[in-house]
Amino acid sequence: MPGRESGASGQVASAMLDTLGLTVLERGWLSANQAVFRAHGATPATVVDTGFCRHAEQTLALIDQALGGEPVGRIVNTHLHSDHCGGNEALQRRGDIETWIPASSMLAVKRWDEAALTYRLTDQPCPRFVAEHALVPGECIVLGEASWQIHAAPGHDMDAVMLFEPQTRTLIAGDALWEQRLAIIFPELVGEYGFGPARATLSLVERLQPRAVLPGHGRPFGDVAQALASSRERVAAFERHPERHAQHAARALLVFHLLEVRQAGFDELVDWMRLAPIYRIVVQRAGLDETGARVWAGGHVRRLVDDGVLVQHGDQVSVQPQAQ
Numbered sequence: 001m002p003g004r005e006s007g008a009s010g011q012v013a014s015a016m017l018d019t020l021g022l023t024v025l026e027r028g029w030l031s032a033n034q035a036v037f038r039a040h041g042a043t044p045a046t047v048v049d050t051g052f053c054r055h056a057e058q059t060l061a062l063i064d065q066a067l068g069g070e071p072v073g074r075i076v077n078t079h080l081h082s083d084h085c086g087g088n089e090a091l092q093r094r095g096d097i098e099t100w101i102p103a104s105s106m107l108a109v110k111r112w113d114e115a116a117l118t119y120r121l122t123d124q125p126c127p128r129f130v131a132e133h134a135l136v137p138g139e140c141i142v143l144g145e146a147s148w149q150i151h152a153a154p155g156h157d158m159d160a161v162m163l164f165e166p167q168t169r170t171l172i173a174g175d176a177l178w179e180q181r182l183a184i185i186f187p188e189l190v191g192e193y194g195f196g197p198a199r200a201t202l203s204l205v206e207r208l209q210p211r212a213v214l215p216g217h218g219r220p221f222g223d224v225a226q227a228l229a230s231s232r233e234r235v236a237a238f239e240r241h242p243e244r245h246a247q248h249a250a251r252a253l254l255v256f257h258l259l260e261v262r263q264a265g266f267d268e269l270v271d272w273m274r275l276a277p278i279y280r281i282v283v284q285r286a287g288l289d290e291t292g293a294r295v296w297a298g299g300h301v302r303r304l305v306d307d308g309v310l311v312q313h314g315d316q317v318s319v320q321p322q323a324q
């Protein structure tokens with residue numbers, strides 16, 4: 001798992017990022033990365049994705065540092081998972097900022113429909129924010145000095161978008177493409193079709209031929225062919241064995257929860273898993289009763305401890321520091 005809280009840009013040439021007026025803030029696992037654009041003419045300084053709410057203060061400080069104190073005038077979100085828009089509200093509280101989100105999420109945000117926005121499903125907090133502008137696939141948005149294409153990127157999240165700058169061939173991928181791993185295909189967990197759209201989004205990335213990808217998590221990278229190949233392999237494997245995808249998701253969401261609460265009792269974690277709606281759906285689909293669900297949840301916690309991802313002291317479980 002990525003574990004940095006710095007402004008590093010990995011191997012992607014800093015000259016290119018400079019041309020785009022862009023600084024990449026590579027964050028730890030709980031917060032997604034930020035792409036921070038300097039203001040240019042009438043275009044306000046902009047941040048793409050704002051991290052998880054518990055890190056909001058740190059996110060704002062990192063953005064301020066990247067902009068040298070210049071005020072942020074605009075928020076853009078690739079999608080509305082809690083680790084990508086959890087800093088929106090804190091930025092909006094400063095005032096004088098506009099917020100752009102994927103067009104298909106506009107209604108859910110207007111109504112603050114926490115079910116549609118997945119916060120209830122995953123039991124992840126996200127402070128309420130407002131959004132005035134829609135990112136419409138097929139249109140463009142000016143960020144820094146360049147015009148970026150907006151592309152639909154369904155799969156991990158059916159409403160997600162990616163942003164592509166054709167001159168430098170830079171792609172802000174959100175969670176549609178990571179360097180090594182594959183993000184959870186959320187629709188599949190609730191019985192909707194996600195693998196096909198995820199595959200189509202990978203094909204779209206291939207057609208765009210990016211030279212550099214800024215992923216939602218992990219360092220920016222240039223070996224796009226390798227990333228596409230490993231993502232495709234994972235999608236195909238999960239498609240053959242959807243239950244393995246559900247297991248993978250259960251582990252990833254449990255680690256996320258434990259990173260958020262830092263430490264919890266073993267039984268407390270099992271209870272949390274039994275009650276979180278996303279697990280209830282997974283358990284129901286696997287045909288398990290209450291006892292079976294408890295055994296299933298306990299098995300996951302135990303396996304993560306055995307694998308060294310989690311560490312247990314007495315009854316208390318936390319995330320192994322190097323796994324963060």
Ligand SMILES: [Zn+2]
Nearest residue numbers: 081156157175
């Ligand atoms: Zn996501």
